[in-house]
Amino acid sequence: MLITELKSRETIEALLTGKVFIINCHGCKEVHFPEKEAEALQKELTGRGIVTGIMTTDYICNPENMKLRLKKHMSEIAMADMVLVFSCGVGVQTVAEYLENKKVCAACDTYPLPGYQGVTPLEHKCDQCGECFLNITGGICPLTACSKSLVNGQCGGAKAGKCEVDPDMECGWERIYRRLKQVGRLDVLKCPVQIRNYATDKEV
Numbered sequence: 001m002l003i004t005e006l007k008s009r010e011t012i013e014a015l016l017t018g019k020v021f022i023i024n025c026h027g028c029k030e031v032h033f034p035e036k037e038a039e040a041l042q043k044e045l046t047g048r049g050i051v052t053g054i055m056t057t058d059y060i061c062n063p064e065n066m067k068l069r070l071k072k073h074m075s076e077i078a079m080a081d082m083v084l085v086f087s088c089g090v091g092v093q094t095v096a097e098y099l100e101n102k103k104v105c106a107a108c109d110t111y112p113l114p115g116y117q118g119v120t121p122l123e124h125k126c127d128q129c130g131e132c133f134l135n136i137t138g139g140i141c142p143l144t145a146c147s148k149s150l151v152n153g154q155c156g157g158a159k160a161g162k163c164e165v166d167p168d169m170e171c172g173w174e175r176i177y178r179r180l181k182q183v184g185r186l187d188v189l190k191c192p193v194q195i196r197n198y199a200t201d202k203e204v
Contacts, residue, residue, distance in 0.1 A: 002032075002088055002111065002112055002126070002128050003032040003112075004032060004033050004034060004086075004087065004109070004110050004111075005034060005108060005110075005111065006037050006038065006041070006086075006107060006109075007106070007107060007109055007132075009041075012041070012084075012107055015082070015084065015105045015135060016045075016084075017082055017103070018050070018080075018081030018082070019050055019051070019080045019082075020045065020050055020052065020083070020084050021051070021052050021053050021054075021055075021073070021076055021077045021080035021083045022042055022045075022051060022053070022054045022055070022084050022085075022086070023057070023060065023083060023087070023091075024042075024054070024055070024056040025057065025058070025059065025060045025061075025085070025088075026056060026058060027057075027059035027061070028088075034108070038107070052076045052077070052079040052080045053073055053080075055069060060087055060091040060094055060095060061090045061091050061094050063094060066095070066098065070099075077099065080102070081103065082104070082105060083095060083099060083102055083104045083105070084105055084107050085105065085106055085107060086107045086108055087108065088110045089106065089125075089127075089128070089134060089141055090125065090126045092106040092139060093139055093140065093141060095139070096134070096138065096140070096179075100179070100183075101182065101183060102183065104134075105134070105135045106135055108132070109130055109131060109132045110126055110128045110129075110130070110132060111128055111130045112128040125141070125144040127141070127143045127144055127149075133151055136188050136191070137176045137179075137180075138176055138179035138183060139179065140172065140179055142172055142173065142176065144172075145172030145173075146171075146172035147163050147164075147165035147166055147169065147172075148165065150172075150173065153173060153189075154171065154173035154174065154177075155173075158171040161174050
């Protein structure tokens with residue numbers, strides 16, 4: 001099991017650039033979702049006139065289900081400068097892969113809880129680290145996309161775009177670079193090194 005928690009108000013405000021489309025995932029009932037807090041924040045953002053639309057659905061980690069539901073909202077998404085996703089890290093990665101030309105950000109952090117983790121039909125994984133980096137890595141998780149789980153950038157071992165640990169695996173940080181370049185966000189790589197705060201990696 002896992003638990004999602006809203007990022008700080010300051011963090012979410014810093015993500016907002018122009019118009020925003022919001023996606024809520026209410027799929028995993030065994031997963032805690034901060035529904036009341038999310039609704040209050042989204043109501044406020046809507047009142048500010050920056051929300052182009054809101055989609056609430058089940059299991060956005062299921063790509064076929066998500067694609068069908070997103071098709072109904074593509075005009076609203078096109079009007080938005082970014083998509084803000086309220087879900088665990090797997091959901092955010094799924095949306096980011098599908099909306100590859102759109103800035104996609106996580107509104108939540110994900111923490112582990114003991115028990116059954118459920119099954120996702122995707123290769124995307126969430127390490128439930130409690131400090132989600134997806135907002136600065138283009139929706140690609142550096143902990144799971146990199147064999148070494150490097151959060152501060154690429155190592156020196158990649159060859160021809162492949163990981164030195166697993167030659168059949170694409171270098172996670174090269175994927176992140178390409179994604180950020182595609183959405184015009186390479187500037188985030190100029191930010192100071194993000195020191196990992198392991199104090200947030202809490203288990204309940």
